[in-house]
Each structure stands twice: as C-alpha cells, then as structure tokens.
Amino acid sequence: AAVAALTTTIPFNDVDTGCREIRRHAPACVVVEPVVDAAPDRAWLAMLREETRATGSVLVFDEIKTAFRIAIAGASERYGVEPDLRVLGKGLANGFPLAAVGGPADLMSALDRTWISSTAATEHVALRAALETIRVSVAQQVPGHLGRVGGQLYRGLEQLCARFPAAKVSVKGIPEMCYLAFEAPALGGRLSSAMASRGILWKPTAYDFVSLAHTAADIELTLQALEDAVGRMLERG
Amino acid sequence: AAVAALTTTIPFNDVDTGCREIRRHAPACVVVEPVVDAAPDRAWLAMLREETRATGSVLVFDEIKTAFRIAIAGASERYGVEPDLRVLGKGLANGFPLAAVGGPADLMSALDRTWISSTAATEHVALRAALETIRVSVAQQVPGHLGRVGGQLYRGLEQLCARFPAAKVSVKGIPEMCYLAFEAPALGGRLSSAMASRGILWKPTAYDFVSLAHTAADIELTLQALEDAVGRMLERG
Numbered sequence: 001a002a003v004a005a006l007t008t009t010i011p012f013n014d015v016d017t018g019c020r021e022i023r024r025h026a027p028a029c030v031v032v033e034p035v036v037d038a039a040p041d042r043a044w045l046a047m048l049r050e051e052t053r054a055t056g057s058v059l060v061f062d063e064i065k066t067a068f069r070i071a072i073a074g075a076s077e078r079y080g081v082e083p084d085l086r087v088l089g090k091g092l093a094n095g096f097p098l099a100a101v102g103g104p105a106d107l108m109s110a111l112d113r114t115w116i117s118s119t120a121a122t123e124h125v126a127l128r129a130a131l132e133t134i135r136v137s138v139a140q141q142v143p144g145h146l147g148r149v150g151g152q153l154y155r156g157l158e159q160l161c162a163r164f165p166a167a168k169v170s171v172k173g174i175p176e177m178c179y180l181a182f183e184a185p186a187l188g189g190r191l192s193s194a195m196a197s198r199g200i201l202w203k204p205t206a207y208d209f210v211s212l213a214h215t216a217a218d219i220e221l222t223l224q225a226l227e228d229a230v231g232r233m234l235e236r237g
Numbered sequence: 238a239a240v241a242a243l244t245t246t247i248p249f250n251d252v253d254t255g256c257r258e259i260r261r262h263a264p265a266c267v268v269v270e271p272v273v274d275a276a277p278d279r280a281w282l283a284m285l286r287e288e289t290r291a292t293g294s295v296l297v298f299d300e301i302k303t304a305f306r307i308a309i310a311g312a313s314e315r316y317g318v319e320p321d322l323r324v325l326g327k328g329l330a331n332g333f334p335l336a337a338v339g340g341p342a343d344l345m346s347a348l349d350r351t352w353i354s355s356t357a358a359t360e361h362v363a364l365r366a367a368l369e370t371i372r373v374s375v376a377q378q379v380p381g382h383l384g385r386v387g388g389q390l391y392r393g394l395e396q397l398c399a400r401f402p403a404a405k406v407s408v409k410g411i412p413e414m415c416y417l418a419f420e421a422p423a424l425g426g427r428l429s430s431a432m433a434s435r436g437i438l439w440k441p442t443a444y445d446f447v448s449l450a451h452t453a454a455d456i457e458l459t460l461q462a463l464e465d466a467v468g469r470m471l472e473r474g
Contacts, residue, residue, distance in 0.1 A: 001239075002238075002239025002240065003239065003240060089356065090356055095359065096360065096362070097334050097357040097360050097363070119326065119327055120332075120334040122332065123332060123333060123334050125333070125362065126334070
C-alpha cells in the first residue's frame with residue numbers, strides 16, 4: 001500500500017490532465033507505455049517531454065512491446081520523441097530472457113548508489129540472441145513487414161466488426177499490435193476457443209501481434225476463420 | 238522505507254532472539270539463508286521450524302547458494318529441516334538464467350490472488366539446462382565432490398591463517414562455500430590482485446566456491462599461490 005501511495009496514473013492521450021498531474025507531483029518519474037489500445041497523440045507526447053523536462057522529472061518509455069515492432073527503436077523513433085530512459089524486453093532477444101534499461105550517463109550513474117546482483121551477468125546466450133535479432137530486424141526491415149501484414153489484419157478486423165454489428169466488437173490498437181475487444185468479454189474467450197478448433201491461436205485480449213513469420217496468406221486465412229467463427233457464434237447466440 | 242518497515246532481521250544461530258522475534262511479529266514470513274559465513278546450528282533450525290509452525294508463520298529457505306552444493310536439495314536435505322517454501326536459482330541451471338520457488342499447494346495457490354507476467358514462460362533453454370544440471374549433479378554426486386575439494390581448500394586456508402598470524406585473516410563459511418576474511422578488507426583486494434597476476438581468480442569476499450571442474454591439483458596450486466601471495470604481501474607491509 002505504501003508503494004502504491006507513491007504512484008498515480010495519468011490518462012492516456014489527455015494533455016490537460018497529464019500536464020496538471022506532472023506539475024502537481026514533480027519532480028516525478030513519468031513511466032509511459034507509448035501505445036495502449038491506440039496510438040499516442042503527438043501533442044500528448046510533446047506535453048510529456050516538455051513538462052518532465054521543465055519540472056526536473058524523468059520521462060521513461062516502456063518500449064517493451066513497441067521496440068523492434070512499430071520501428072526498430074520503437075515509439076521514440078516512430079513519433080520523434082526522446083525519453084530520458086527507455087526500457088526494452090520481449091522482442092529484444094526474440095524469446096530468450098533479456099531486458100534492458102538505458103539512458104544518459106547522469107541518470108544511469110544512479111546505479112552507483114544502489115546494488116544490483118550480477119548472478120546472470122555472464123549469461124551470454126540471450127545477448128547473442130539479441131544481437132542476431134537486431135541484425136535480422138534491420139536487415140529484413142521487420143517493422144515495415146509488420147506494418148504491411150498488420151495493416152491487412154487491422155483493415156480486415158474493421159470490416160469484420162462492421163459486418164457483424166450484433167457482436168458488439170471493435171478493433172483496438174494499431175496495425176502492428178491490435179486485437180478484437182468485445183463488449184461482452186466472454187465472447188472473446190468463446191472466439192479464441194472457436195479459432196483454436198480451426199488451428200489458429202487467437203488471443204481474447206491485447207494483443208494479437210503479427211510477426212515476421214506471418215504472410216499475407218496467413219492473414220487472409222485468419223480473417224476468413226474469424227468471419228466464419230463470429231458468424232457461427234452469433235447464429236448460436 | 239515503508240517496505241523496509243515491514244521487515245526485521247534475526248541474528249544467525251541465535252535461538253533465544255529468533256524465537257522471541259518470531260513470536261513478537263507472527264504471523265510472519267521468516268526467510269532464511271541457511272548458510273551465512275557458518276553452518277547453521279541444528280537447534281537454531283529446529284527453533285525456526287517449530288516457532289513458525291506454532292505461530293502460523295511461513296518458513297522460507299533461500300537455497301540459492303546451498304542447493305546442488307552442500308546437498309542436491311541443499312540445507313533442508315543436509316540438516317534435515319523442511320521449510321514451507323524453498324527458493325532455487327544460480328546453480329539450478331548452471332549459468333542459464335532460471336530461478337524457482339515452490340512449496341505445498343495451499344501456499345502456492347496464493348499465486349491465484351496476484352498476477353505474474355508470463356513473457357518468458359515459453360523459454361525452455363534454461364529449463365533444459367536445469368534438467369541436465371540436475372542429472373549431472375545426481376549422476377556425478379557433485380555435492381560429494383565439492384565436499385572433498387572444498388574440504389581440502391578449507392583445511393589449507395586454515396593452515397594459511399595459522400601460518401601468517403600477522404595477516405589477521407580467518408576462514409569463513411563451510412568447506413563447500415568458504416573464503417578468507419581479512420580484518421583489513423583492503424588486504425583482501427590486494428590478495429585478489431596478486432592472485433590474478435598468478436592466473437587465479439580469487440574473490441576478496443564471500444564465497445570462493447569450489448566446482449565440479451576443480452581437481453585436488455587445482456586446489457593444491459591455489460593454496461601454494463595463496464601462501465606465496467600472502468607471504469609477499471606481508472614482506473612488503
């Protein structure tokens with residue numbers, strides 16, 4: 001409870017509230033996941049950068065989902081905003097356990113005032129996997145591929161929602177990281193089961209990520225299966 | 238500060254103080270690293286087990302250093318005391334990043350009341366490494382080997398300390414996990430440098446662990462280098 005009392009939340013894409021809260025609590029550490037169910041407004045990101053800088057606060061981008069996906073360097077690259085610290089994980093080593101935090105020397109030197117155990121400091125398998133992941137990401141321009149197959153998926157999901165208004169479902173996220181949000185969450189679970197029976201892993205919640213392995217044909221197959229599954233769900237009621 | 242206020246420390250191997258503190262704070266979670274610079278007294282371990290059980294507290298053994306080292310199952314096996322929860326790490330996967338916590342279902346089901354992210358849940362390389370580590374630990378009776386070469390090291394260190402009283406140094410720990418503790422910590426650092434120049438990695442603090450790779454000849458070489466290095470350090474003052 002005491003730790004929770006040290007934190008507050010600011011609403012996504014709300015410039016006025018965010019500005020007011022940062023000024024109220026500064027100097028503070030403002031941790032932002034740059035894409036949450038929607039793209040960030042540039043004005044909101046600009047406010048975060050400006051207010052944190054003006055108040056001696058630290059802006060942290062959690063780029064765990066967005067780096068190597070919406071751009072190699074994530075949201076900071078795509079939306080042109082430089083955080084003070086950035087946090088990487090997940091896609092960084094493509095399945096091997098690795099996370100990273102980095103920023104300018106004056107902030108990173110805070111590590112000198114604490115202690116981090118180094119038990120796994122000589123574990124180099126995940127580091128090697130990360131090097132290879134970054135090499136492939138750049139060489140094969142993975143974010144571009146995700147934008148293309150993700151765009152195909154996203155547009156297909158929008159058409160699906162428009163075709164079945166009775167399902168009360170909408171598309172959340174952005175092409176590279178989107179999913180179907182049902183007003184009745186149970187329907188999402190039923191859809192996942194129906195998709196599994198068709199041989200397709202479809203998450204009921206955020207996000208149904210596209211990957212380098214997905215082709216246009218895979219997306220087409222997925223969209224056809226979704227249409228069939230949603231149609232049958234509605235028939236059965 | 239608020240989290241620190243939720244904790245207190247009990248002195249190692251002090252039956253009366255430990256008993257009093259557990260009764261004062263119960264129900265509590267009593268986390269014990271079973272070997273800290275010395276072996277635990279059986280009476281102390283018995284008190285911990287008895288008082289935690291009697292007061293509805295949970296006894297947790299941090300077996301991160303002791304499992305696969307002083308016995309396959311660590312201190313609980315060697316000293317015959319069953320904790321409620323046990324924590325494993327380090328040697329568990331022999332360098333691959335893996336840790337584990339386990340205990341009876343009624344305690345582990347507390348996980349249902351919280352949420353643990355599963356990003357790395359499909360990372361199986363470290364799990365495979367752990368299986369192989371455990372297989373080798375059992376097949377080659379690694380703790381027995383560590384007891385033998387560790388015993389050789391421990392006895393040699395004791396002789397070293399006796400031979401150089403002016404170094405004001407003593408042996409801490411137990412044969413499988415021991416080190417030299419100088420009254421003047423700077424001497425420990427100087428000794429490590431001197432050992433490094435002889436091609437031997439010798440830690441200035443806890444612990445200089447023996448491993449399956451160490452032979453009796455390695456230990457003899459190490460002890461000779463230590464004797465030479467300490468002797469020269471004392472000559473130079």
